[in-house]
Amino acid sequence: MTILIVDDQPNVLRTTTYALSAMGHQSVTAENSRQAARQLEAEKIDAILLDVNLGPENGLDFLSHIRAEGNLTPVIVFTAQTSVESAVDAMRRGAYDYIPKPFIPEDLEQKLKKLSEHQSMQTKVTDLQAQVAKAHPTLMLESGEPAVQRAFDMAFRAASSDANILVLGPSGTGKTVLARAVHDRSQRADKAFITINCPSLSRELLESELFGHVKGAFTGALKDTWGKVAAADEGTLFLDEIGEIPLEIQPKLLRLLQDREYERVGDTRTRKANVRVIAATNRDLAKEVAAGRFREDLYYRLKVIAVEMPALADRPADLMPLAENYLNHFAREQGRAGLRFSADARTAVIDYGWPGNLRELRNVIERAVILTAGPEIEPADFPDEFHEKEESSLRPGHLVTIDALEQEHIRRIIAKSPSLDQAAKTLGIDTATLYRKRKRMGLA
Numbered sequence: 289m290t291i292l293i294v295d296d297q298p299n300v301l302r303t304t305t306y307a308l309s310a311m312g313h314q315s316v317t318a319e320n321s322r323q324a325a326r327q328l329e330a331e332k333i334d335a336i337l338l339d340v341n342l343g344p345e346n347g348l349d350f351l352s353h354i355r356a357e358g359n360l361t362p363v364i365v366f367t368a369q370t371s372v373e374s375a376v377d378a379m380r381r382g383a384y385d386y387i388p389k390p391f392i393p394e395d396l397e398q399k400l401k402k403l404s405e406h407q408s409m410q411t412k413v414t415d416l417q418a419q420v421a422k423a424h425p426t427l428m429l430e431s432g433e434p435a436v437q438r439a440f441d442m443a444f445r446a447a448s449s450d451a452n453i454l455v456l457g458p459s460g461t462g463k464t465v466l467a468r469a470v471h472d473r474s475q476r477a478d479k480a481f482i483t484i485n486c487p488s489l490s491r492e493l494l495e496s497e498l499f500g501h502v503k504g505a506f507t508g509a510l511k512d513t514w515g516k517v518a519a520a521d522e523g524t525l526f527l528d529e530i531g532e533i534p535l536e537i538q539p540k541l542l543r544l545l546q547d548r549e550y551e552r553v554g555d556t557r558t559r560k561a562n563v564r565v566i567a568a569t570n571r572d573l574a575k576e577v578a579a580g581r582f583r584e585d586l587y588y589r590l591k592v593i594a595v596e597m598p599a600l601a602d603r604p605a606d607l608m609p610l611a612e613n614y615l616n617h618f619a620r621e622q623g624r625a626g627l628r629f630s631a632d633a634r635t636a637v638i639d640y641g642w643p644g645n646l647r648e649l650r651n652v653i654e655r656a657v658i659l660t661a662g663p664e665i666e667p668a669d670f671p672d673e674f675h676e677k678e679e680s681s682l683r684p685g686h687l688v689t690i691d692a693l694e695q696e697h698i699r700r701i702i703a704k705s706p707s708l709d710q711a712a713k714t715l716g717i718d719t720a721t722l723y724r725k726r727k728r729m730g731l732a
């Protein structure tokens with residue numbers, strides 16, 4: 289590492305330089321903050337050793353100054369042996385660590401070793417984040433459908449508050465993706481985002497998974513555990529399929545939401561957890577309440593902000609942009625950049641009902657990219673059920689109402705058109721009429 293030593297005593301600069309060189313590090317020196325700032329501009333500095341007492345200056349002011357400028361170089365502060373306050377102050381102002389002066393070289397070596405490990409871990413994390421981002425298609429968190437755009441806007445406006453959010457919608461419509469996006473836009477973004485899938489566990493296991501348990505609380509509880517509520521403390525807890533949560537657990541969840549309190553299974557001690565809850569469901573929770581399967585008070589607590597992710601079939605304006613987005617991603621991944629949909633394939637995508645929503649769209653496009661041999665994806669590259677569905681969809685001559693036919697026709701034309709104006713033109717109606725029809729059909 290190249291280390292900048294900032295100290296007003298020339299003998300300290302000399303001996304520290306010597307000690308660092310023996311540890312295999314390079315160093316540059318500065319006797320005051322002005323020289324230090326110049327060194328930071330001239331050299332690529334990996335870490336700074338900074339004395340609190342810089343003659344007439346306070347070294348910690350220099351630390352605050354560089355942090356304010358956005359410089360995140362790790363700083364280890366030399367503090368007086370007896371001064372706990374300056375150590376605390378240093379950490380508060382953004383120091384990585386402190387070392388009481390005079391120090392022995394072994395202590396400094398230890399701290400630098402820890403710092404270097406921390407930095408390489410940081411590099412690995414950044415690297416992995418970049419890899420993960422590349423491995424996934426870009427998320428489209430904007431919509432050409434006014435109703436969906438309103439849902440995104442509402443969720444993201446609520447992100448910075450601590451309000452609970454309830455995300456409604458069929459399976460595969462992007463409820464989990466939205467919950468994560470809300471977390472990433474919240475003040476809790478650098479804390480944990482913990483998911484719990486409510487239906488995947490029995491009542492006992494779900495309760496213990498949520499709140500943790502103490503040894504012996506039930507058969508098989510061999511040691512104490514902390515639950516996901518504790519893991520999500522200060523972060524976000526995402527309760528997927530909340531509609532499936534057993535009635536017995538609901539009061540405990542309500543207490544967590546209301547009083548931020550809970551107990552581990554088999555434990556008498558009450559604990560606190562500051563979690564923001566985002567819940568998702570594909571069930572009609574109001575119906576579940578009416579049927580006595582879901583507590584009304586919990587329902588109202590959860591739905592402070594309720595957003596709806598509609599089925600993909602109800603997002604005609606987003607269908608092709610989403611399909612193209614997946615195509616670009618998977619084509620790049622397969623080394624087939626430039627791969628396109630043929631005109632027939634576009635029509636097939638538009639005509640299909642997409643019962644599995646975005647999840648199905650993504651899988652179908654990924655599969656097609658792998659299977660296709662030519663420069664364009666053809667309908668034949670789509671799976672069998674895809675063609676069956678296409679056959680059974682609404683068509684003139686089938687036993688369907690005029691309204692249903694009109695609705696289907698409008699949906700397809702909107703999906704094929706670059707704009708609503710263009711769609712209105714094709715349909716031979718004015719745009720205002722199209723707006724009204726879409727609204728009546730629940731497409732807007």
Ligand SMILES: Nc1ncnc2c1ncn2[C@@H]1O[C@H](COP(=O)(O)OP(=O)(O)OP(=O)(O)O)[C@@H](O)[C@H]1O
Nearest residue numbers: 426427428429458459460461462463464465646647
């Ligand atoms: N905004 C988006 N942009 C691009 N792809 C998305 C988006 N939202 C979701 N997807 C894709 O759709 C798939 C399903 O999304 P997600 O798991 O969020 O749906 P869900 O509604 O939570 O499903 P389930 O109810 O089954 O849990 C994901 O794999 C993701 O790749």
